Amino acid sequence: MLKLASILYKLLMTAIVLSILAVVGYSYRFLAPGAESGTGFSPMMTAYLVILVLMTLLGMLSILYHRRFYIKPLRAVEDHIRKVDLNNPELEMLEVNEASKLSELMAGINMLLYRIRHNSREYKKDQKKLKAMNQKLEESLFISQSAQNGIMLQKNQFEALFKNSTDAILILNHHRQVVDLNERFVQLFGYYLEDLRFKEPDAILNEPSKFEDAKSLTDKLFKGEAFELETERLNNTGEVREVSMKGVPVLIGDEVVGAYQIFNDISVRKRSEYELRFLSYHDQLTGLYNRRFFEVEMDRLDTERNLPLTILMCDVNGLKITNDAFGHRMGDRLLVKTADVLRSVCRSEDIIARWGGDEFVVLLPKTDQKTALEVVERIKQASCNEKIDSIMISISIGFSVKHESDELTQEVFKDAENMMYSNKLYEGPSMRGQIVHAILNTLHEKNPREELHSRRVSQLCGALGSAYGFMNTRVEALKTFGLMHDIGKIAIYEHLLNKSGSLSDDEWLEMKRHPEIGYRILSAVNDMSEIADLTLAHHENWDGTGYPKGLRGDQIPLESRMIQLADAYDAMTCDRPYRSALSPETAVNEIIKNSGKQFDPILSRLFVEEVLKMSWYDRSEIICQTQ
Structure with a gap:
């Protein structure tokens, strides 16, 4: 409006200026020097000029009026409006002059300013509320996003645990039907998801006789009660699997919407428990x-x-x-x-x-x-x-x-x-005697050479006992001793008895155990305890260098000294795996040479002269002969 008033004002000023210029122009035309005499204003012209002057005056008055009562107040309003700060809560109002022609306009502007101030305050309040709401919304969005991320993380974690769990897991819906299972379940029971989807597992994993028990557990589960027990379930081939089973209901509020059935293979543990129980009893x-x-x-x-x-x-x-x-x-x-x-x-x-x-x-x-x-x-x-x-x-x-x-x-x-x-007391001795004879027979069956050796030693011992002056009963006992003197060899490895080469130190130690073994065998039989003592000493030497006790001289039982002579002579004069037989003369020379060392010197001469019917030589002569 202010711009329109300014435009009208400028137009009026232009009209007044043009009117003045017109009046001046006409006056100059008639009043200027050289103008034709007698020329004057015509009445019409005069009237025109008067009207023009009046209009000019009227326009000037109008301009002055509008300037005072409209333009100036409007400029004041414009300046005031330009200075209005909508951010200032204390918005100044226009001063309304009741006498002013623009009082209604200014009052209206004040009303508008009041509304603007009120609306500005409400806007700022709403802006604060909106900002707070935006902040809450952002927080809610952040919380929602975090919750979604957490749910997604939990979902991924659950899927990872579900897929990679060492336990076999079934997921059931609210109809008690299988909706998912993991790889471990496939490994344990042989069923795939396609085999069990939307089927109730109780009828599939249990024998008919145990179906009701399994169903009662599922009933309990879908009443919201968890359970855990050790039981048996069948795989896809009907084979029984021993498992620990856990049932976990899935609840939304108080409503059961599904369940987990978790199985762990305990067959190895059960087998170990059974073995431990078996071993303990x-x-x-x-x-x-x-x-x-x-x-x-x-x-x-x-x-x-x-x-x-x-x-x-x-x-x-x-x-x-x-x-x-x-x-x-x-x-x-x-x-x-x-x-x-x-x-x-x-x-x-x-x-x-x-x-x-x-x-x-x-x-x-x-x-x-x-x-x-x-x-x-x-x-x-x-x-x-x-x-x-x-x-x-x-x-x-x-x-x-x-x-x-x-x-x-x-x-x-x-x-x-x-x-x-x-x-x-009655049955044991006879049985032990039978066992001894069975042992001897077993030795002779394993090694016939030992049987022939024992028989020859028995005969030589009988002859030596008779030559020594034993009574017949003692001679027979000596002959029995001769048969059994090597019974301990039953426990010696056969490959050592038949070895063609020399024995190693360890092998020789093993071979030297046979007198002790023979002693333990024979001493278990009451009527063979004396033979047991003789058997133990039949490798003792006269000079104390023998085994196993290192006895010397008369410490060695007489019969053991006799057995040693007969045993050594037969061993020398018969083929052995490690050497050929020696001649009787060579064997006698060895006996004479070791008389007083390995052998009893008196028994040695008696054995050579009376049993073998050979001549006894001085040891020095034998040494010369061997040289």
Whole structure:
């Protein structure tokens, strides 16, 4: 509006200036020197000029009026409006002059300024609110993004754990159907997701007889209750898998929307537990129950409903001789075979245990004395039909029966043990004698050369004993000693006995063990204890350089000195793997040369002259002959 007023003002000023110039121009035309005389203003011209002057005056008055009452106030309003600072909360109002022609306009402008100020304040408030809301929105967006990132991270972590877990995992939906499974589940059970998708696993992973138990667990799971137990499940081939199983419900609020079933293969652990349990209650060698288990079972079965209760004690005859002669492996075989005999005879409900060493014990519930005697007879018959190589199995047995509940089980056990030891006194010696002869036969079967050697030594010993003046009974005993003097070689490796070259130091030490082994074998038999002592000393030298004790002179038993001579002579005059036989003369020379060193000097001369019927030479002569 102010610009329009300014334009009108300029137009009026231009019109006034033009009017003045017109009046001046016309006046000059008629009043200037040289103008035609008598020429004057016509009435019309005069009127025109008067009107023009009046209009000019009127325009000037109008201009002055508008300038004072409109343009000037409008400029003041314009200046005020230019100075208005919308950011200033204290916005100044225009001064309204009631007499001013623009009072209404200024009042309207003030109203507008008031509204602007009010709206500016509201805008700033809204701006602050909007800024706060924007900040909250940014924070919410950040939190939302962080939450989304966290959810994505958890999702990725879950997927990584799910896929790479060492546990087999099934994920079930709210219908109890499989919706996912991991690779470990495939490895453990052989089922792929395509095989189980949207199927209930209980009917697939369980035997029909165990379906209801499995279903009850799933019912519990979908009631929101977790569970954990050890159980069995079937793989895709029907093979049983021992697993630990854990069920975890998935809840949204109080509603079960799904579940996890987690399986861990515990078959290795179960096998180890079974083996540990087996070892703790079983004898490792025979597989029978051990003493610890037997004592527990004896207490358990010691009830009136199991009466009469029979306790049967068994002892393997000749185990020590077998161990000494053939080594502990042979003895172990004897024990295992005995265990097999007991298993074959006893009932499944009977408790058979290895009590310790060579003793076994059997607990027979609901077994009277007559039945117990039948069991004993069957055991003896079965053992007679069994052999370990050439060794027969012999078992001494004792038993006792508990008839009344007030009888002490320990006393019944003691009676059975005493009966067994009593029977062993009668059966043991004859059995040990049989074992000795079996050992000797085994040695001779393995090495026929040793049998021929033993027979020749026996004959030479008999001749030397007679020459020495022994009675016939002593001569026969000496001949028996000659047959058995090398019985200890049964435990020496056969390749050492037949080695064609010289023995190494270690091999020689092994070979020198045979007198001690023979002693242990023979001393186990009561009527062979004297022969055992003679066998131990048959490699002792007169000068104390022999083995195993280093005895000298008369410390060495007489029969052992005789055996040494016969043994050495036969060894020299017969072929050996490591050399050919020497001539009798050469062998005699060796005996004479070592008389007083290796051999008893008196027995040496007696052996050469009376047994071999050869001449005795002085040692010096023999040395000269050999030179």
